[in-house]
Amino acid sequence: MTKRLKRSEFMMAYMIIITLACTVGGFFFGAHYMKTSIEAEQAAAMEAKQKEAEKEKLLREQKLYSEQDFIRFYYAVYAPVLEWKQAHFEAMGKWGSLDQKGRTEALKHLEKLAQQTLKELEKNVPLPTSPLLAQAHTHYTNSVRAYLDSMEQIQSDQNSNAATPAVIASGLTLSQNSWLTAQEMVYHSVAAWESAYVVKKPMPEAVPATVTTAQWKQYPFHYRTYLAAQFMSANKRWDSYNPEDLTARLDLLLSSSESQTLGIKDVAAAVKVLHATDAVHSGDFKKLSGKLYSVLNTPEIPLYK
Incomplete structure (x- = not known):
């Protein structure tokens, strides 16, 4: 007669079968996941390459970064933010010669100017041929917003006579970072213009x-x-x-x-x-x-x- 498996032996065999099934299934799932990930990475790389090639083609054909976009951007975005930045550094340059009242008034003036600048930046500025300038517009807007968000703490420091140009600068990190990002994009766009219209060679x-x-x-x-x-x-x-x-x-x-x-x-x-x-x-x-x-x-x- 065939010897019947004990319950414990049956459970052991069952667990071995389940383990093998999970191992094999896990292997194929992992292989599928890796294949999918690699294909996604390759597709993303190919898409980025195609976009870069299309951008270079448009630059060669002088269809990007038109003079009209630079003029529009300068007067609608860049001139207002430069005026605001200049006012900030002029105030910081005079800081040591101002008394408590003068410093408080200077901060209020900077806050008011930042509010006016933000109002200008929130207007729509069509830049159809200049994607980097459009992105710079967004980052400059973020910079001014962050500046205004920081102003409450800066004014509080001033009320306690703790605000110095260094302390003020340390409180404006987010604003500064957005500005520097925007600045890179502006000058990258000018370099792209130069590449297309002046040297006529790719960067x-x-x-x-x-x-x-x-x-x-x-x-x-x-x-x-x-x-x-x-x-x-x-x-x-x-x-x-x-x-x-x-x-x-x-x-x-x-x-x-x-x-x-x-x-x-x-x-x-x-x-x-x-x-x-x-x-x-x-x-x-x-x-x-x-x-x-x-x-x-x-x-x-x-x-x-």
Whole structure:
């Protein structure tokens, strides 16, 4: 007679079968999941590549970053935020000479100006050929909103006589970060304009991790200025000057014998020298452009005039 399995043996066999089934099922599920993930990554990479190719095609055909978009963006977005930023740094520059009442009034004025600026930025600005400018508009709006959100704490610090320019700056981190992101996008768009309409060559596919002084000198002006905007972001430099001011100072330094004397090999080191010596100021580009740039093609906006 066939020996019947004991209950414990039957349960053991059953558990082994279930375990094997789960193992095999898990293997095939994992394989399917990995295959799906790889296919999704490949599809995303292909889509990104196609979008980049389409963008390059439109740039070559001069269908992106039209002069009209730059003019519209400048007057509707950039001019108001530059005026607000300038007012902020002018107030900080006078801070030490103001009494308690004067500082309180200065903060109220900055808050009012930020509110007016935000009202301007919340208007629709059609930028049909300039996706980076449209994104910059959003980030500048976020920057001003964050500034206003921080103002209550800053005014509280002022009431307790604890507000200094350094304390105020530390309370504006979110506003500064949004500004620097927007700034990169603006100067990236100008570099794209330069690529399409001036040099008629594609920009580098990726920004080099290290920019040597030799590389810097080979890049066209607006691409250098885009890199300057990136250096400002990397160093968290929300300052009174603009990226073109930093570019002009870098060009002046790197064309001099001083850079060789200092042993400067890359642009990051040059930026550190300029910051350490407080050598960059608002308006440096316009001050130095006649000396540095005999011919310079720019979008027809007052920023470069």
